[in-house]
Amino acid sequence: MSNQTVTRAEVTDAIVREVGVTRQESSDLLDRTLELIGSALETQDEVKLSRFGNFVVRSKAPREGRNPKTGQEAVIAARRVVTFRPSPMLKSLVDHK
Amino acid sequence: MLKSELIAKLAVEYSHLRQEDLERVVNVILEEIGSALSRGDRVELRGFGAFSVRHRDARKGRNPRTGESVEVPAKSVPFFKAGKELRARVNGGEDPEAR
Numbered sequence: 575m576s577n578q579t580v581t582r583a584e585v586t587d588a589i590v591r592e593v594g595v596t597r598q599e600s601s602d603l604l605d606r607t608l609e610l611i612g613s614a615l616e617t618q619d620e621v622k623l624s625r626f627g628n629f630v631v632r633s634k635a636p637r638e639g640r641n642p643k644t645g646q647e648a649v650i651a652a653r654r655v656v657t658f659r660p661s662p663m664l665k666s667l668v669d670h671k
Numbered sequence: 672m673l674k675s676e677l678i679a680k681l682a683v684e685y686s687h688l689r690q691e692d693l694e695r696v697v698n699v700i701l702e703e704i705g706s707a708l709s710r711g712d713r714v715e716l717r718g719f720g721a722f723s724v725r726h727r728d729a730r731k732g733r734n735p736r737t738g739e740s741v742e743v744p745a746k747s748v749p750f751f752k753a754g755k756e757l758r759a760r761v762n763g764g765e766d767p768e769a770r
Binding site: 580607 | 674715716746748
């Protein structure tokens with residue numbers, strides 16, 4: 575466990591290394607890829623990336639909640655949330671015993 | 672949307688790149704996230720979200736068919752938290768957590 579944070583910069587470098595595009599183009603390709611996934615989730619319920627996992631949008635009904643700081647009750651509005659369902663392959667990559 | 676459809680969309684915008692290079696781009700992105708998580712690292716993609724590893728303690732579970740009690744071992748699982756921008760996008764432009 576190294577507990578570091580990987581950011582766009584490292585992913586951009588990996589694309590440059592593996593595909594041989596320029597750094598500018600790599601950064602642009604990463605942005606567009608994330609942007610296309612985001613825009614698909616706006617209009618569809620699911621983005622399925624084989625061997626990686628699926629992004630699923632779920633609708634949540636409004637519910638009573640409580641402000642944890644003040645203890646005051648409040649209605650939590652209906653909302654759509656993005657959940658990620660990792661593939662069995664990604665799960666086994668992470669859970670090495 | 673499937674991975675193949677995502678690659679097809681990129682191919683329209685990047686017509687000067689070969690289809691196989693675009694496939695490689697998408698796979699490299701996903702592989703980088705996977706290998707970071709396998710090291711126990713976090714992956715932060717601003718605007719989109721963050722991937723991290725969450726630890727689940729061992730717990731007693733039940734076989735739903737037989738009702739028998741079984742030991743579910745501790746495990747590590749991949750976890751994704753959508754970023755502010757993505758939360759807003761799927762909610763018609765406003766992040767519900769910001770309210």
